[in-house]
Amino acid sequence: MLPGEVGGWALGSLGAAANAVTVLRRSAWALLLTGPALGAWALLAQPDVTAGTAVPERAAVAVTDVSASGPGGFAELFVSAYLEAGEGTQASLAAFLPGAESLVLSADPASQVVEQAAAVRVRAVSDGYWAVTVAARVRPVKAALEKPAAQERTVAVLRYFRVPVRSGPAGALTAVSLPAEVGAPPVGKAPALVYGQGVAPSQTDAGVRTLAGFFVSYLAGDGELDRYMTPGSALASIVPAPYTAVRLERIAEYGTNAPGAAFPEGAEIADGTRRRLLLDVTATDHAGVERPLTYAIALKARDGRWEVEAVEAAPLLAVPAGSGVTKDGGN
Numbered sequence: 056m057l058p059g060e061v062g063g064w065a066l067g068s069l070g071a072a073a074n075a076v077t078v079l080r081r082s083a084w085a086l087l088l089t090g091p092a093l094g095a096w097a098l099l100a101q102p103d104v105t106a107g108t109a110v111p112e113r114a115a116v117a118v119t120d121v122s123a124s125g126p127g128g129f130a131e132l133f134v135s136a137y138l139e140a141g142e143g144t145q146a147s148l149a150a151f152l153p154g155a156e157s158l159v160l161s162a163d164p165a166s167q168v169v170e171q172a173a174a175v176r177v178r179a180v181s182d183g184y185w186a187v188t189v190a191a192r193v194r195p196v197k198a199a200l201e202k203p204a205a206q207e208r209t210v211a212v213l214r215y216f217r218v219p220v221r222s223g224p225a226g227a228l229t230a231v232s233l234p235a236e237v238g239a240p241p242v243g244k245a246p247a248l249v250y251g252q253g254v255a256p257s258q259t260d261a262g263v264r265t266l267a268g269f270f271v272s273y274l275a276g277d278g279e280l281d282r283y284m285t286p287g288s289a290l291a292s293i294v295p296a297p298y299t300a301v302r303l304e305r306i307a308e309y310g311t312n313a314p315g316a317a318f319p320e321g322a323e324i325a326d327g328t329r330r331r332l333l334l335d336v337t338a339t340d341h342a343g344v345e346r347p348l349t350y351a352i353a354l355k356a357r358d359g360r361w362e363v364e365a366v367e368a369a370p371l372l373a374v375p376a377g378s379g380v381t382k383d384g385g386n
Contacts, residue, residue, distance in 0.1 A: 127187055144164045152229070169191050174188070174190075254307075276293070285364050304335040351371070
């Protein structure tokens, strides 16, 4: 016979214990089978998040994402629509400026055409509020009286407009007012770079042959690009090839004023040695027109020869020490 109590736990009869085990086993299986359904129901039954917690956070993310390109692109479209609008076309501005339908527009909607528009400055006024300056190339159009369908082309003029743009709920953008025409923004000074003096490519420079072959393959589609690149590079030739020929004009090198002097053809080069170069090239297109181009290139030595490690995103800048701005243009 079993004692009535063991370690403080009360035990009943064996039959009752067996029944209890059976009930527990069936309950466990029931919970296991219904668990996923109950979990899904719990998620769906959760109350909506209040406006004071996650909703503003999602809106802030949307606003952050559009803080540069969003307001700029919005202002470009608004300025283009505004300059081409006229009497009877007020509705075309309503998507940008609420209440635009009531504007008084007396101009002929066909009196001028916007050939190009681009945001040249986006300045944050406050959180979710920007002042966007848009440059617009505007061409007046004069309809010939004797031939209404004909139009006389005139010279396009570059004009500047400032647009106040505000972000609303969920990041929706709205113009606060009509554009204001302003003067051209000041032209910035050319930044200093960290390369040496640019010189003509030296035929004794071991890297010149690599660079010449690389650009002919990359821009003109002549030859395999992989043979000039470090293994694993994802760079591919431009397709279709925009040029038929490429010529190296000048090379400036980081850390020296004499490209090629330290790396003559045939000299032994330690694997892993790197060079940062700024190259001016002349590319000839299919119409025979020559166009100057500039590239920032990183070379790396491997197995006794130079390979193109990267076409860098931007040239290396010379910046004051402690400015917090990196010199590296990135890959």
